Amino acid sequence: MRVTFTPIHRRDKGISGAIAVLQDVTEQEKLEQSRREFVANVSHELRTPLTTIKSYTEALDDGAMDDRELAQRFVSVIRNETERMIRLVTDLLHLSRLDSNQAPLRRQSTSVPEMLEEVADRFSFQMRKKSIRSTVRVEDGIKHVLLDRDQIDQVLDNLVSNAIKYTLDGGRIEIVASRPDPSSIAIRVKDTGIGISRKDLSRIFDRFYRVDKARSRNMGGTGLGLSIAREIVKAHGGTIALDSEPNEGTTVTVTLPALQEGGAAS
Numbered sequence: 417m418r419v420t421f422t423p424i425h426r427r428d429k430g431i432s433g434a435i436a437v438l439q440d441v442t443e444q445e446k447l448e449q450s451r452r453e454f455v456a457n458v459s460h461e462l463r464t465p466l467t468t469i470k471s472y473t474e475a476l477d478d479g480a481m482d483d484r485e486l487a488q489r490f491v492s493v494i495r496n497e498t499e500r501m502i503r504l505v506t507d508l509l510h511l512s513r514l515d516s517n518q519a520p521l522r523r524q525s526t527s528v529p530e531m532l533e534e535v536a537d538r539f540s541f542q543m544r545k546k547s548i549r550s551t552v553r554v555e556d557g558i559k560h561v562l563l564d565r566d567q568i569d570q571v572l573d574n575l576v577s578n579a580i581k582y583t584l585d586g587g588r589i590e591i592v593a594s595r596p597d598p599s600s601i602a603i604r605v606k607d608t609g610i611g612i613s614r615k616d617l618s619r620i621f622d623r624f625y626r627v628d629k630a631r632s633r634n635m636g637g638t639g640l641g642l643s644i645a646r647e648i649v650k651a652h653g654g655t656i657a658l659d660s661e662p663n664e665g666t667t668v669t670v671t672l673p674a675l676q677e678g679g680a681a682s
């Protein structure tokens with residue numbers, strides 16, 4: 417709480433009173449605090465790969481270059497770290513465009529069954545590598561919905577890539593579209609992976625929050641996938657929710673308004 421006093425002056429009589437303004441600054445402080453945390457996180461996330469790149473280039477300079485095999489290994493580490501920084505900066509730019517409403521939605525009539533089949537196809541190689549079986553199921557009557565295809569593809573890519581990252585070899589992933597009510601559609605990405613404990617669930621959509629930082633980094637994660645997904649879904653007027661049971665699996669449900677061409681929801 418901030419308190420400011422302004423004296424009231426009367427002609428000839430000096431100060432005759434005061435106006436006290438009580439201002440609730442808790443919201444402002446919270447915002448300021450989360451901005452500071454965000455900047456600290458970004459700096460840290462960029463510093464880690466940069467430090468690695470620096471030490472590997474120094475090692476190359478100090479003689480590792482003469483050992484062809486070693487040099488190749490070091491160059492590959494440098495390439496991986498650079499790619500991670502590019503992913504991070506791309507995600508940050510995307511988030512900042514979403515935050516400032518500079519990513520206007522380009523809704524187009526989209527076939528939901530086709531969209532889900534295509535996301536499963538995009539990840540079929542990665543799933544096969546981990547012997548993960550996947551199924552796509554679309555309830556009867558769900559066909560076309562107006563949505564920004566590129567942005568929703570990004571949401572689905574983030575969810576399916578998480579499902580693969582956090583599911584052990586031999587697991588299962590289901591992508592299901594259903595109609596919870598006549599005016600919305602729900603898309604669920606369900607895995608049989610490692611799950612998330614109850615204490616982490618409430619923070620899972622926070623920027624840079626990861627249950628296991630080292631694991632996420634090793635998998636190439638930026639810690640921004642779910643935050644980006646949430647912003648895109650919000651921009652569509654929808655909601656995103658995550659349910660999880662440790663060692664059993666995770667289900668992420670995206671609910672979107674089932675807008676149809678011509679304005680009506682079918």
Ligand code: ADP
Pocket residue numbers: 574578579582607609610611612620625626627628632633636637638639640641642643666
């Ligand atoms: P990351 O790039 O680290 O995957 P996300 O924002 O996509 O970042 O996810 C945040 C964290 O949520 C992850 O680091 C992971 O700990 C947890 N998480 C997300 N999806 C799943 C999932 N399907 N199963 C288990 N944990 C998950």
